[in-house]
Amino acid sequence: xxxxxxxxxxxxxxxxxxxxxxxxxxxxxxLSQGNVLELLCYTYRCLQLxxxxxxxxxxxxxxCTHSAQASICDTPGAVxxxxxxxxxxxxxxxxxxxxxxxxxxxxxxxxNPMKDIEVTSSPDDSIGCLSFSPxxxxxxxxxxxxxxxxxxxxxxxxxxxxxxxxxxxxxxxxLDVCWSDDGSKVFTASCDKTAKMxxxxxxxxxxxxxxxAPVKTIHWIKAPxxxxxxxxxWDKTLKFWDTRSSNPMMVLQLPERCYCxxxxxxxxxxxxxxxxxxxYQLENQPSEFRRIESxxxxxxxxxAIFKDKQNKPTGFALGSIEGRVAIHYINPPNPAKDNFTxxxxxxxxxxxxxxxxxxxVNGIAFHPVxxxxxxxxxxxxxxxxxxxxxxxxxxxxxxxQPISACCFNHNGNIFAYASSYDWSKACCFSYVPLSxxxxxxxGQKSWNRL
Amino acid sequence: MTICQFFxxxxxxFGDRCWNEHPGARGAGGGRQQQPSGSNRRGWNTTSQRxxxxxxxxxxxxxxxxxxxxxxxxxxxxxxxxxxSASRNRGFGLSQNPFASPGSDDQxxxxxxxxxxxxxMEVWESSGQxxxxxxxPVKKKPNISGFTDISPEELRLEYHNFLTSNNLQSxxxxxxxxxxxxxxxxxxxxxxxxxxxxxxDGVNQAAPSxxxxxRQTVTFGSPGFPVNNSSSNSAQxxxxxxxxxxxxxxxxxxxxxxxxPAFGAVPxxxxxxxxxxxxxxxxxxxxxxxxxFSFKTPAASGFGSSGFSGFSPSMAASPVGSPVxxxxxxxxSAAGFGSPGSQPHTAFSKSSSDTFGNSxxxxxxxxxxxxxxxxxxxxxPKDQLTAEELEQFQSKKFTLGKIPLxxxxxxxxxx
Numbered sequence: 001x002x003x004x005x006x007x008x009x010x011x012x013x014x015x016x017x018x019x020x021x022x023x024x025x026x027x028x029x030x031l032s033q034g035n036v037l038e039l040l041c042y043t044y045r046c047l048q049l050x051x052x053x054x055x056x057x058x059x060x061x062x063x064c065t066h067s068a069q070a071s072i073c074d075t076p077g078a079v080x081x082x083x084x085x086x087x088x089x090x091x092x093x094x095x096x097x098x099x100x101x102x103x104x105x106x107x108x109x110x111x112n113p114m115k116d117i118e119v120t121s122s123p124d125d126s127i128g129c130l131s132f133s134p135x136x137x138x139x140x141x142x143x144x145x146x147x148x149x150x151x152x153x154x155x156x157x158x159x160x161x162x163x164x165x166x167x168x169x170x171x172x173x174x175l176d177v178c179w180s181d182d183g184s185k186v187f188t189a190s191c192d193k194t195a196k197m198x199x200x201x202x203x204x205x206x207x208x209x210x211x212x213a214p215v216k217t218i219h220w221i222k223a224p225x226x227x228x229x230x231x232x233x234w235d236k237t238l239k240f241w242d243t244r245s246s247n248p249m250m251v252l253q254l255p256e257r258c259y260c261x262x263x264x265x266x267x268x269x270x271x272x273x274x275x276x277x278x279x280y281q282l283e284n285q286p287s288e289f290r291r292i293e294s295x296x297x298x299x300x301x302x303x304a305i306f307k308d309k310q311n312k313p314t315g316f317a318l319g320s321i322e323g324r325v326a327i328h329y330i331n332p333p334n335p336a337k338d339n340f341t342x343x344x345x346x347x348x349x350x351x352x353x354x355x356x357x358x359x360x361v362n363g364i365a366f367h368p369v370x371x372x373x374x375x376x377x378x379x380x381x382x383x384x385x386x387x388x389x390x391x392x393x394x395x396x397x398x399x400x401q402p403i404s405a406c407c408f409n410h411n412g413n414i415f416a417y418a419s420s421y422d423w424s425k426a427c428c429f430s431y432v433p434l435s436x437x438x439x440x441x442x443g444q445k446s447w448n449r450l
Numbered sequence: 451m452t453i454c455q456f457f458x459x460x461x462x463x464f465g466d467r468c469w470n471e472h473p474g475a476r477g478a479g480g481g482r483q484q485q486p487s488g489s490n491r492r493g494w495n496t497t498s499q500r501x502x503x504x505x506x507x508x509x510x511x512x513x514x515x516x517x518x519x520x521x522x523x524x525x526x527x528x529x530x531x532x533x534x535s536a537s538r539n540r541g542f543g544l545s546q547n548p549f550a551s552p553g554s555d556d557q558x559x560x561x562x563x564x565x566x567x568x569x570x571m572e573v574w575e576s577s578g579q580x581x582x583x584x585x586x587p588v589k590k591k592p593n594i595s596g597f598t599d600i601s602p603e604e605l606r607l608e609y610h611n612f613l614t615s616n617n618l619q620s621x622x623x624x625x626x627x628x629x630x631x632x633x634x635x636x637x638x639x640x641x642x643x644x645x646x647x648x649x650x651d652g653v654n655q656a657a658p659s660x661x662x663x664x665r666q667t668v669t670f671g672s673p674g675f676p677v678n679n680s681s682s683n684s685a686q687x688x689x690x691x692x693x694x695x696x697x698x699x700x701x702x703x704x705x706x707x708x709x710x711p712a713f714g715a716v717p718x719x720x721x722x723x724x725x726x727x728x729x730x731x732x733x734x735x736x737x738x739x740x741x742x743f744s745f746k747t748p749a750a751s752g753f754g755s756s757g758f759s760g761f762s763p764s765m766a767a768s769p770v771g772s773p774v775x776x777x778x779x780x781x782x783s784a785a786g787f788g789s790p791g792s793q794p795h796t797a798f799s800k801s802s803s804d805t806f807g808n809s810x811x812x813x814x815x816x817x818x819x820x821x822x823x824x825x826x827x828x829x830x831p832k833d834q835l836t837a838e839e840l841e842q843f844q845s846k847k848f849t850l851g852k853i854p855l856x857x858x859x860x861x862x863x864x865x
Contacts, residue, residue, distance in 0.1 A: 128603070147606070173610065175603060191607050214607060234604065259601055273599035274584050297570070299583035299599050321580035346577075358577035360602070389463060423602035423609075424580060 111419075113397035117160040119416075124148040127418035129176045130407040137183030140409045141165070142416055145174030151188045151198065156414060168198050168205045175214060181222040185243075187229055189218035195231050197243050208243045211235050217270075219263040221282055230286070232258030232270055240286055250286060254278070264305045267313040267330070271300035277318070279330060294318075295326035295341055304364040306371060306387070317373055317387070319361030325375055327387050340390070345377030360424055363406045365415075374415060376403035378424040382417050563587055567594075571640045581632045596635040600628070829860040 112118060123146035133141040140156040149170050154162040172192030179186055186198040187208070195209035195218050209215065213235035221228050221240070228249055229241045234257040239248040256273040263269075267289075268280040275294035280286050294300065298320045308314040315329035323345040332338035347357035359379035366373045372393060376382040380399035385392050404422040408415055454470030456462040462472065567587045574585070582600035584593040605625070612621035832840065839854035843862050 126606075147610075173607065191610075214603075216603070256599070257601075257604075259599075273601070274593060275586060275599075294586075297586050299580065299601065301601070321583050323577075323579065356577060358573070358579035360580050390465070391463070423606040 111400055113399060117162070119154060119162045121152075121164045123150060123152055125173075126420035126422060127405055128174060130405045130416050130418055131177045131179055131186075132407050132409040132414070132416065134179050134181055134183050135410040136181065137179075140414060141183075142407070142409075143177045143179070143186050144405075144418065145177045145188055145190075146420075147173040149173055149190070151177060151186070153186070153200070156409070156416075160414075166200065166203055168196070168203075170194070170196065172214065175216050176218045178219050180220050181227075187218045187220060189215035189231060191215075193233070195229065195241075197229075208246075209239060209241045209248070210246070211237065211239065213257070216258050217261040219261060219268070221263055221265060221268070221286070223265060223282055223284075225284065230261070230263060230268065232261045234258065236272075238270060238280075238286075252280075252286065252288065255291075259300050260303045262303050262305045262316065264307065264313040267305060269303050269305055269316045271303045271318060273299070275300060279316075290330075292328065295328055295339060296320040296322070296324055298322040298324075301360050302363050304366055304373065306366045306373070317364045317366070319364050319375060321360035323358040323361065323377065325361055325364065325373075325385075342385070342390070344375055344383055344385075344392075345379050345381065347379065359402070360422075362402065362404050362422055365406050365408050367408055367412045368410060369412045374406055374408070376406040376417055378402040378422055380419065382406060382415075568640050571636045575633075575636055581629060594639065596638070597632070829857050829863075832859040832861060835859060 119142075123144060125146050125148035127144050127146045129145045131143045133139070133143075142154045142156050142162070143151060144154075145151045149172060151168045151170070151174050153165045153167070155165050156162050168188070170188065170190035170192050172190045174188050174190045176189040177186060184200060186200060187195060188198060188205075189195045189209075191214035193211050193214055194207045195211075195215050196205045197208045198205040208229060209218075209231045211231065211233035213233050215231050215233045217230075217232040219230045221230055226249075229243060230238065231241065232238050232254070236254045236257055238252040238254055238258065238261075240250040240252075242249050254270065254272050255276045255278075259271050259273055261268065261270040263282070266282040268282055268286065270276075270278050270280065271294075272278070275296065275298075277292040277294050277300070279289045279292060281289040296318060299322075300318060301321050302319040303316055305313045305316045315327065315332075318326045318328060320326075324341050324343050326339070326341040328339045329335070345359040345361055347359075357379070359377045361375050361377050363376045364373055371388070372384055372386050374382055374384050380402050381396050382403055383392060383395040399419045401419045402422045402424055403417050404420050406415065406417040451469075451471035454462050454468050454472055457468065457470070457472040462468050462470075570585065570587065574581075580602065582598060582605070584597045584599045586593045608624075609618075609621055612618055835843070835854065835856060838852060839856065840859075842848055842852050842854050843858045
């Protein structure tokens with residue numbers, strides 16, 4: 001790899017060193033000021049390049065996506081474009097986000113435009129899921145699962161300060177996390193086809209579930225006569241586990257891979273691939289209640305159940321990759337009138353004549369007290385909506401990365417969202433994610449109803 | 451009650467909950483949009499389906515207003531609409547014209563639906579939204595074939611797996627191939643004209659549950675197919691095969707034509723199809739997903755051999771069932787097929803939805819065969835066929851221009 005990069009940097013004298021994995025490269029070269037060192041990037045792996053310039057005292061730490069293979073540079077005359085951006089591990093010194101000025105100038109940094117509190121020592125890779133502790137636990141604890149195979153726990157104080165508390169590892173990226181109702185255990189679902197139960201008091205994690213494919217969703221069900229963990233997986237099954245036994249209590253077949261699910265006793269909703277949508281009722285034992293025609297035209301991405309005024313689950317919000325959320329009631333008095341969809345996370349707002357960019361809705365969360373909903377999308381924004389008045393309440397500024405997950409705490413005072421790459425641009429090879437750094441913010445949000 | 455001033459201006463925040471009166475709320479919509487409520491449309495749809503010279507799917511269900519009713523389009527909610535983009539509004543708005551006659555109404559619906567599909571494809575392409583997603587033009591319809599669902603997490607997991615095996619190039623290749631397939635399919639759909647669109651419609655109409663089980667146990671690669679596997683290799687690099695039918699979805703269309711060169715047409719080239727109306731109905735199998743093909747192949751092992759390439763598989767896979775039957779009869783007499791046409795449809799969709807999860811295609815086939823009431827409509831007795839038609843049915847492949855308009859006799863069916 002070193003050799004091919006060297007050949008690409010024609011005209012520069014350079015020396016190379018690479019670390020043991022062959023994945024990082026130090027180029028020592030003399031570059032006249034104003035020359036732009038450009039790196040064309042093809043794949044998505046983060047590579048950290050440190051360039052020391054002879055003539056100037058600046059050094060640029062370039063983070064770019066780079067293949068681990070030498071082949072990336074074998075295009076003749078390949079020009080390598082460096083995107084200087086923040087480092088990998090939590091410090092946020094940003095150099096210009098454009099490629100050209102490499103000497104410490106700061107262009108607008110949309111890293112945290114909302115000026116929310118940033119969580120310290122955030123995970124190293126994209127965050128897939130967030131979950132706040134239930135009200136039974138005093139204080140607020142936040143759990144995040146990431147693609148770096150870890151699950152981290154922070155205590156969030158009332159001042160907004162976050163204190164890292166503990167961490168557990170899986171052998172594959174963690175796709176979903178949830179708390180038990182008493183707040184003593186955390187359940188984590190991972191691509192290593194297992195789910196684990198993490199006892200926070202003893203800081204031990206044991207495996208409680210096994211699937212044939214990555215486990216995408218995990219939820220804790222607390223019924224009067226039973227309690228169990230529900231796991232949905234890409235192996236098209238929904239399994240219910242008593243944490244003490246290695247055999248599932250029940251296995252339900254899904255029509256397709258499980259993409260997202262939500263549980264508020266006694267209702268559970270599972271959205272699958274191929275626009276599948278199933279509602280389960282959980283009394284006595286989980287059983288399929290109804291299969292619903294999807295109100296959306298494209299792939300389902302996230303789902304969240306909402307409750308009515310009597311605090312009973314009455315419907316759900318379903319988000320798709322097409323920048324649209326459907327509000328669906330289970331037994332509405334007037335389905336045609338009560339169920340609706342709305343567009344969100346699009347670049348042009350309601351101006352439908354001009355071509356707009358459409359982003360996926362990555363997460364939906366309902367405020368536990370007010371019943372307003374928050375959506376986060378690949379466009380790097382989060383929005384709050386009132387589904388009863390059918391209005392948009394607020395949209396945030398655009399972050400520099402997609403927002404991949406969100407969560408309210410138990411009383412709705414805190415809204416956490418994770419800003420990290422969600423793979424939404426995987427189809428475009430020319431896309432260069434600015435970095436794979438993940439930062440996420442905890443914003444104190446106090447709510448008024450309008 | 452006092453009249454609500456905000457409503458008159460078109461910006462009442464409370465909508466139904468408003469304590470003031472909203473004059474003409476139902477159907478006026480504040481005067482902003484011109485769609486009356488969906489109930490108008492419903493009324494028209496209950497009238498009998500008239501088969502004009504365009505093939506109508508026998509039970510064209512009302513296109514439920516996308517995203518719920520338009521009554522809720524209370525003005526001030528700039529962020530909300532009833533879920534329709536302008537194109538879809540147009541599509542359904544026209545169909546709700548209470549003065550349209552029933553027959554032309556259906557036709558217009560189809561046309562609007564087609565336009566809606568085309569518009570959606572354009573938006574999909576230009577908007578940069580996630581490519582690997584299924585798509586369905588209207589809420590109640592099943593997914594259009596040729597698209598598969600891959601979530602970003604799955605793709606990313608694939609990337610990670612390839613990373614560990616240091617084989618990123620093949621990951622990139624696979625993704626590139628998937629992208630190409632998607633792009634081809636989108637272009638195909640964009641270039642639909644009316645006749646093929648009706649085919650698409652009919653296909654999509656027939657089985658709402660189509661999207662649900664069709665790809666689970668698909669056995670592609672039956673010997674009957676001269677399979678064009680070049681494009682199917684892409685998804686096979688991935689450890690997950692979301693639908694083994696998908697890998698074949700785009701290549702699945704070509705086997706049809708490989709087997710029946712009489713059609714001679716490439717899927718996207720509708721010109722050849724438009725030229726010969728009798729082939730119209732038979733083109734449908736190409737539009738259905740390969741999953742339905744794969745269902746066919748166990749059932750109609752003589753796919754290549756008998757002339758029932760269009761027909762017998764259609765019985766196996768209900769989506770193709772009903773529209774094909776009328777297609778065959780369209781030449782003979784539209785009216786004659788009008789009523790029986792509807793029966794096989796329901797029979798099929800019922801049978802296949804029962805057996806869909808099992809993909810026990812022969813079972814559904816035998817069910818429909820045993821259904822004596824529809825036998826006459828489904829098959830022509832041998833004596834009613836001319837010699838030439840009989841010969842066509844018996845030959846391995848149809849010859850373009852000589853494809854019989856009547857359904858094949860039951861005796862020649864090869865199950």
